[in-house]
Amino acid sequence: MRSNTKTIAAFAGITVLALGLTACGTASDPSSAKDGSGTPDAAKPLVVAASPTPHADILTYVKDHLARKAGLTLEIKEFTDYVLPNTATDQGQVDANYFQHKPYLDDFNQKNGTDIVPVADVHLEPLGLYSGKLKALKDLKAGQTVAVPNDTTNGGRALKLLADNGLITLKDGVGAGATLADITDKKGLEFKELEAATVPRALNEVDAAVINGNYAIEADLNPAKDALALEKADGNPYANFLAVKNGNEDDPRIKKLAELLTSPEVKKYIEDTYEGSVIPAAAQAG
Template identity: 80%
Template sequence: MRKNIKLTSAFAGITALALGLTACGTASDPGAKSDSGKADPSKPLVVAASPTPHADILTFVKDNLAEKAGLKLEVKEFTDYVLPNTATEQGQVDANYFQHKPYLDDFNKKNGTHIVPVVNVHLEPLGFYSKKVKDLKELKAGQTIAVPNDTTNEGRALKLLADHGVITLKDGVGADAKLSDIKDKKGLEFKELEAATVPRALNDVDAAVINGNYAIEAKLNPAKDALALEKADGNPYANFLAVKQGNENDARVQKLVKLLNSPEVKKYIEDTYSNGAVIPAFGAAK
């Protein structure tokens, strides 16, 4: 039985307070860095994570590898992209595992937080899905495409569409694209939604670009259901374990780093997500 602690809407009320507190900080603040030397190695390492696949991977580590490594691991599930970072910044959790570097860089810049990546674990290719067309060529002017509304994932989504000829972006625009950077929409309309809600809107729009983890939760099979799928080679969007700056060398964090990049976790990811929705992407996060 899974013993993860799932954080639901009860935590939504702390979002505004957490954001307000983190927005006041800068890299030069006295409290910007934590003293990881004071961390009690006997206490559980509490990690915030998106439910799938992040919490699933952590639960595998907890149930099969952590005890032998002398690590007490506690997993807290979050269903949004804001609270895991604010909770890590405020010390409500010790680490998080849900995001990629472009998203974290943007989040830190906007909110004055001091979260840093520690180790890459996996990649979730972004996919283009539709229940109303069976081929990208069937898209017509006037139809609506839903895209994630956070800065990095929206840019990533638009790049995917541009790479497959659905839209044309302005010259020189890449994965940081915004809707205003679309040179030719080809008559299509775009609906910006929180990433977690995009799959639920799939019946109400003509097509949608969906993050890999949310596609899995919506019972979509990227390898079979996606009309277009992000390439894995050279992809900068590996998801990683992250901590508040200064906690990188916490002994518990370093134990988890080794376990997350272990052969056992690699096999677990490949066996569990054989549909290509999640791909091992081990190595130091930069």
């Protein structure tokens, strides 16, 4: 049984949860994981915010198989949205997070005034186009509806995937920063923008949907087998990484976790567990 602390981040409860995290101080809170000089105490638990799959699963593997031998006590807090892990990290309610890629973090920092930085790339989750109604990419026709994520980075990433597969045409040069306004030829398709975590639940309500890799896996989809179209790994800038508030990179517990997350053992765990649906960053780089 997993001993992770689950945080259910329903939109309506975000404010309450954030206040609750601020108000409650426990022995595992980062604020208490300091020695008398105010520097991190390497003997205290390292609290990491993570999306459930595959991030928390990978962290749980590290916790169960590698952390104790490395002298690291690891506590995992699961979040189901893409906002609270960063705000909790920035406010010191957790020590680190593991759920996002660089384009998303850059956009988040700019919009929210946070100062969170990446520490170590761990894996890539290829974005994919899925359908509960269609068997092949060629079956997607004019008049049908495609759901896409509504956040800036994943929305643009989704449109680039569609353009790369000839389903739409985008303005020259927009790349992964594309918005619906940058589509020059929809080829008859209609689009429905949804919060990324909710896209899998809408899969049977639309003709096709572009779904983030972690949410696809949570919805029992196999990106390597079920996607009508899938991002290429080569040269992909969307590696997911361990991140901390700027200035905490030298915490010895962070350095230890970064080393474990990029170890051969974790690389093998990712390859064996996800069979191409999640790709180790080292494998991507190689």
